Amino acid sequence: MFYKDNSELKFCMKLKVFNETHAFGPGVVKILELVSETNSLSASYKAMDISSSKGWKIIKRAEEDLGFPLIQSSIGGKGGGYSTVTEEGKELLHRYNIFVKELDIEAERLFKKHFTQ
Amino acid sequence: MFYKDNSELKFCMKLKVFNETHAFGPGVVKILELVSETNSLSASYKAMDISSSKGWKIIKRAEEDLGFPLIQSSIGGKGGGYSTVTEEGKELLHRYNIFVKELDIEAERLFKKHFTQ
Numbered sequence: 591m592f593y594k595d596n597s598e599l600k601f602c603m604k605l606k607v608f609n610e611t612h613a614f615g616p617g618v619v620k621i622l623e624l625v626s627e628t629n630s631l632s633a634s635y636k637a638m639d640i641s642s643s644k645g646w647k648i649i650k651r652a653e654e655d656l657g658f659p660l661i662q663s664s665i666g667g668k669g670g671g672y673s674t675v676t677e678e679g680k681e682l683l684h685r686y687n688i689f690v691k692e693l694d695i696e697a698e699r700l701f702k703k704h705f706t707q
Numbered sequence: 708m709f710y711k712d713n714s715e716l717k718f719c720m721k722l723k724v725f726n727e728t729h730a731f732g733p734g735v736v737k738i739l740e741l742v743s744e745t746n747s748l749s750a751s752y753k754a755m756d757i758s759s760s761k762g763w764k765i766i767k768r769a770e771e772d773l774g775f776p777l778i779q780s781s782i783g784g785k786g787g788g789y790s791t792v793t794e795e796g797k798e799l800l801h802r803y804n805i806f807v808k809e810l811d812i813e814a815e816r817l818f819k820k821h822f823t824q
Binding site (some may be wrong): 598599600602603604605606607608609612626659685689692693696697700701704705 | 715716717718719720721722724725726729732748802803807809810813814817818821822
């Protein structure tokens, strides 16, 4: 390391995709992944330790910017409501995750190149 | 585009480097670049439309995390105070900017690969 012998510099990368506002990033990605697992918005918000109004705002903002729904919910029935990620949501999530994964490999390489010499 | 014919999806990448907290990113980079140009912290904060207490907090947090000073200030004298970026600050800024620039090229390539087919 160039600056301090006993420290270990790291990096953190945050990616968002959007039309007009930076609406689809780590927050909404986490919600979609948790909804895929739990089929429950409230369980997902709880796992993320955010209020349902905050969670709903994150989703709505992304849906409005993208122009399609990310979450599909059925209300009521036996056992209460049930939420799933829409097909378009799954497709976007899939592309986003590959994009992040591949870019992270390049980031590791370039960070090493510029910060460990 | 896979999801909406008349829209143009974009991406935004944010990088931070740090030891323990995500302290060195776009905010402090902007301050250092403005200080390099103006030699004035107050002019830099004004250009960024942030308060001097907020600006100072951003710098202090980064300096504490990195373990070296980023800004050197001389107080008073004819014409008032004068601030410069330290040699270590310049070095880190230089490495960070090349890192971001090179990674941005990879990000453009990978975004195109995953979001325009």
